[in-house]
Amino acid sequence: MSFGCEELSDVVGICEKSGYELHFSRDLKILGAAAKVGRRAAPNRFCAQPMEGCDALPDGSPSRLTAERYLRFAGGGAGLIWFEAVAVVGEGKASARQLIITEENVESFRSVADAVRKKAFSENGHVPVMIMQLTHSGRFSRPDSTPRPIIAYHHAELDGRHSIDPELPVATDEYLDTLPERYAKSAMLAKKAGFDGVDVKCCHRYLLSELLSSFDRVGKYGGSFENRTRLFIDCIDAIRAACGDFICGSRLNGFDALPLGFSCGKDDYMKPELSETLELVKILRAHGVEILNITSGSPYYNAYVNRPNDVDRSEPPLRGVSRMLSIAGEVQRCVPDIPVVGTGFTYLREFVPFAAAGEINAGRCAFAGLGRMSFACPDYPKKVLSGEIPPADLLCVTCGKCAGLLREGRPSFCAVRDKGRPPNSRRLD
Ligand SMILES: Cc1cc2nc3c(=O)[nH]c(=O)nc-3n(C[C@H](O)[C@H](O)[C@H](O)COP(=O)(O)O)c2cc1C
Ligand code: SF4
Secondary structure: OEOOEOOHHHHHHHHHHHOOOOOOOOOOHHHHOOEEEOOEEEOOOEEEOOOOOOOOOOOOOOOHHHHHHHHHHHHHOOOEEEEEEEEOOHHHOOOOOOEEOOOOOHHHHHHHHHHHHHHHHHHHOOOOEEEEEEEOOHHHOOOOOOOOOOOOOOOHHHHHHOOOOOOOOOOOHHHHHOHHHHHHHHHHHHHHOOOOEEEEOEOOOOHHHHHOOOOOOOOOOOOOHHHHHHHHHHHHHHHHHHHOOOEEEEEEEOOOOOOOOOOEOOOOOOOEOOHHHHHHHHHHHHOOOOEEEEEOOOOOOOHHHHOOOOOOOOOOHHHHHHHHHHHHHHHHHHOOOOOEEEOOOHHHHHHHHHHHHHHHHOOOOOEEEEOHHHHHOOOHHHHHHOOOOOOHHHOOOOOOHHHHHHHOOOOOOOOOOOOOOOHHHHOOO
């Protein structure tokens, strides 16, 4: 039994009573249907969401632990594997153990990508679409595990929370001007490593995401909507120009859910005001973006928005799930020809397949993204596609321990369901 619900009808009842818009379907056929992503086809509708393992080797290449995580996802059967945040510049790493792709280590990424395809094919008879997330951590940069923030602008509340000196200079236009080339370079390396595409990460208040709300910044990256989205679009254009036939996507915040944030209501920042988000996704489509992954909030500010859970009950978690999937639905309606990955399913535990099928059938997303659930039960897609609904005692309990490990700069894994793994299997080598 999960969150007080024994049956799907109990979950439906809570949603109806509380006015949460969530769609459920007992017919799960759609989950096994292929879906186009650019010129490729993903064999099913499950997406293993990007989740940093904080287990890269010192040169930024994948370690044995990194490879093992992706082999578990590959064996688990997701049709779309969205590889975690990979830094485009050293100073933009979120930790000393974040991945970074370079000329020197590109072959190590290639080995992981090859091994993932091989494992997926041998276990499931299909090959997943693989997208690499490209990031600059901006305000949350900790390249040597000490905070070294690179901020788009000062934000009183976020500065206060992270002890950012009010006198810290903001990133200059000249610095930002250098980044499209760096994103394009990383994308070319991702292509060389055998990935199908990249994600220009613009969420969770990392650098490009923070710029979307740089209302008071002066110069070409602040103020108007065109200025605030400029660097993001320039990065996409640079990738499209450099990489040719290669998927360019983005993980985008539907809204930030914080004061003065992107697409937040003026009087109530917890209320999404999506006009700019929707305008932006139409522009992204015009610039050749072929897949979107919609999320919200920031793990550093409002983790309950970003990862609905049973620990921080700032709001009923089902409200958070419904909000995030409703925003994905708005985006999907706005750009129906681009597949949208919905975020926030994990909280639903054994009811995930019914919500995944319901949301996809309702046209609110094309893929069901599984974040924490991919750590806790990597085989969830495979089991569902073979007709089995895994019981709650194999699933994520939304305790937040994996994210806690990440914040401590330690390799993240499911601290609840991974207990059987010998302790030395979590050591870096
Ligand atoms: C340990 C951990 C690492 C994460 N790393 C990333 C990341 O690299 N990039 C990203 O966009 N989101 C990251 N996320 C957020 C997840 O992709 C996902 O959006 C979030 O967990 C909510 O989805 P869920 O309810 O299915 O878990 C991370 C989450 C966790 C718990
Ligand atoms: S550690 Fe907790 S939140 Fe993370 S995957 Fe495991 S059960 Fe879920």
